[in-house]
Amino acid sequence: MFERCDLFDRCPRPVLALFLGLFIWGLGALADLLIFHRGVISVPPAFHEVWLHLVTILAVGGFALFFHYRFRKSSDEGLACDLILNSINEAVSLIDPQTFKIIEANRLFLQEVGLEREEVLGQTCYRLTHHRESPCQPPDCPCPVFYTLETGEPAIFEHVHRGPQGEKRYVEVSSIPIKSPSGQIRHIVHIARDLTHRRLAEEEIRRLLEKIQRIMDSVPEGVLLLDEGLLVEVVNPLGKEYLDLLADFDSQGRLRRLAGRPVVELLKGEIQELEIKEPSPRTFTVATRPLQAGGQQKGWVVVVREVTLERQLRDRALAQEKLAAVGQLAAGIAHDFNNLLTSIISFAELLKLDPGIPPETQKRLDLIISQGQRAADLTRQILDYSRRSVLKMAPLELSAFLKDLALFLKRTIPENIELRLEIPPGRYTVAADASKLQQALINLALNARDAMPKGGVITLALSRLKVSPKELTPCEDMAPGEWISISVSDTGEGIPPEILPHIFEPFFTTKERGRGTGLGLAQVEGIIRQHRGCLTVETASGQGTTMTIFLKAIKEIALETKAGGGLVPGRGQEILLVEDEESVLEALKASLEALGYQVTVARDGLEALKIYSKRANEIALVLTDMVMPRMNGLELLENLRRLDPQVRIVLLSGYPLGEDHHFLEGLKKVAWLQKPARIEELSQTIARVLSS
Structure with missing residues (x-):
């Protein structure tokens, strides 16, 4: 392979030096096969690479040592030199330090350049491996040969070489100086170790890790990886946010608690x-899974998921189910x-009309009527909560309405409570059922009164609110436009946090037995929801409560003005009374006759239809129940x-009309009343329909 090797002084044992490199390389390769590849010893990939690199350098060192000896030209020695170079499993070339030209190369180097x-x-080495016309220069392409020439020391750099077709090859390049006895660099051994497969694998791993990281960053859960000592090794952004909110760490950074619960x-x-x-x-919610490696537990994967909205929706669905159940019960x-x-x-009102009833009995009749009305109000409260009561909507100006309400409330609250009105100038008009809205505000005011047994201040306030699209609103589903708020505030102790979630539940009360039904706030919420409005609560311990x-x-x-009240007697007109309940039939018949009407009775719809078909000219009005056998009122x-x-x-x-009241409101000469109707209300309604 070499015609003459005159690089170094003559050595008496050149063959021993020749085989030294082969022995070192073979020994290293055998150790790599037996120890690392067969798993005798488990070492990191980086250590494995260092080992192979060390073996390569020692083998090349043996090759360099061979050149230290001067020997005669012989075919055996040339064959030995070929054997050394081609047995090295890296691309090796010998470079002239003056010209950077290659003076020898092994088989793998020739394969790399394809020549x-x-x-x-x-x-030159830079033309063959980099396809350029000048030596590599830092910082873009630092040259190990330059470094070795400047320092006299071996150098290792990573380069990108070009293959025969210009394809990229990632290599680790080593340059080893071969010096004369005087220390002058005579040649440089250039070793290129192909890292392309490793780099491509690393690149694939990097892309995979980036993909996993993108997935981790985008999942709607907090994900964290704990080691066996409960140290957080990996956490995604949402997990970091949840840890900041929920986690407690000890002084060594170990995770100890989440939301006050021990992590173990x-x-x-x-x-x-x-x-x-x-x-x-x-x-x-928190879900955990152990991590296993080699049959041993190495930590845990912890997934934290926020379910606040889901729980709210679930609770709302349960509330709707409860509302439907109560509504069905109420309607039934x-x-x-x-x-x-x-x-x-x-019958109590009829007895009161009798002038011969003694005053003491009159008082007892008043008590019967008032207690009956209380029972009727309780039924209405249940219907209001279940949103099955019928509203009589009309324009309502709230400033005058609140002033009238304040006069009424001053008679019902004790003297140690001050009632304040805060009504800015202007008119505040809404569509509302005045009696229902009044009932809601009275309930709120009485709750405020009960919250201040030692006295305080109740404030009724009006204000305007303009809602813009996509704007944060006090309640969900508030349509854009102008809204009016009515707030009832007190200076009591506030509502305890553990009670606050239950205040709108039906029959929930903190009052003593006999002092409350637990339907007050439930009724208020039902009334406001029927008005397509909403209700908010602001409360703090020791700072009172504001219901808005x-x-x-x-x-x-x-606005229309209504005629004055009082009984409106009839003038002898005939009324066809249709009622299937015998006691109600007798009570209504007696009431109508007391008002001055003639009464013909029918006990269901079919009988009434037969009577009317024969005497239509004589019957001035039909008063009928809604729920009857065979043929109902509608x-x-x-x-x-x-x-x-x-x-x-x-x-x-006596049954909630539901959507039927919309149909009835559109009919002329037709009216309806909710049972139990007072005789005064009954007389006024009949008179109004007869005069229509």
Whole structure:
């Protein structure tokens, strides 16, 4: 391979030096096969690479030592030199330090550049490996040969070489100086170790890690990796946010608690729920899985998921189910209960009309009527909560409404409580059922009164709120536009946090037995929801409570004035009374006759239809119950209107009308009353329909 090796002084044992490199390389390769590849010793990949690199340098050192000896030209020695170079499993070339030209190269180097030996010798290393016309220069391409020439020391750099077709090859380049006895660098051994597969694998791993990181960053859960000592090794951004909110660490940085719960309790593998109250109530679930490696546990994966909204939706669904159940119950008992009350109240009122009743008995009758009305109000409260009561909507100017309400409240609250009104100038008009809204505000005011047994201040305040699209609003689903708020504030002790979530539940009360039904706030919420408004609560310990009602404002329109109250007697007109409940039938018949009407009775819709078809000219008005066997009130109404479009009808219902009241409101000469109807209200309604 070499015609003459005159690099170094003559050595008496050149063959021994020649085989020294082969022995070192073979020994290293054998150790690599037996120890590392067969798993006798488990070492990191980086250590394995250092080992191979060390073996390569020692083998090349043996090769360099060979050149230290001067020997005669012989075919055996040339063959030995070929054997040394080609047995090294790296691309090796010998470079002239003056010209950077290659003066010798092994088989792997020739394969790397894709040329024959005769084409390689005499060409510069930078042209063959970098496809450039000048030596590599830092910082873009630091050259190990330059470094070795400047320092006299071996150098190792990573380079990007170009293959025969210009393809990239990642290599680790080593340059080893071969010096004369005087220390002059005569040649440089250039070793290129191909790292392309490793680099591509590393690049693939890097891309995979980036993909995993993107997934980790985008998942809607907090993910963290704990080692066996409960130190956080990996955490995604959401997990970091949750740790800042929930976690407690010890002085060594070990995770000890999440939301006050010991972490060791949460690592049992079951999905567990965590709750926090500050800075705002939030709910989380925690799921954990152990990490196994080699049959041993190496840590845990912890997934933290916020379920606050889900729990709110679940609670809302449960509340709706409860609301539907209570509504069904209320609707079911309302008819029968109101029928009973109709009989009780009607007969009591009829007795009061008798001038011969003694004053003491009059007082007792008043008590019967008032207690009957309380029972009727309780039924209405249940219907209000279940949002099944019927509203009589009309424009309502709230400033005058609140002033009138304040006069009433001053008579019901004790003297040690001051009542204040805060009404800015202007008119505040909403569409509302005045009696229902008044009931809601009275309930709130009485709750405020009860919260201040030692006295204080109740404030009724009006204000305006303009809601813009996408703006944060006090309540969900507030449509853009102008809203009006009515707030009722007190200076009591506030509502305890543990009670606050339950205040709108039906029959929930903190008052003593007999002092409250637990329906007050439930009724308020139901009324406001029926008005398509919303209700908010602000409370703090020792700072009182503010309940705020939000209603949509409407444009100012002229309001109708109602005629004065009182009994309106009849003038002998005949009324067809239709009622299937015997006691209610007798009570209503007696009331109508006391008002001066003639009464014909029918006990269901079919009987009433037969009577009216024969005596339509004599019957001035039909007063009918809504719920009856065979033919109900609405079916009777439709049949009577087909028979006589001018028929006048008043419907009585102990059952909530639901959507039917919209249909009835659009009909002329038709009215309806909710049972139990007072005799005064009954007389006014009949008179109004007769005069229509």
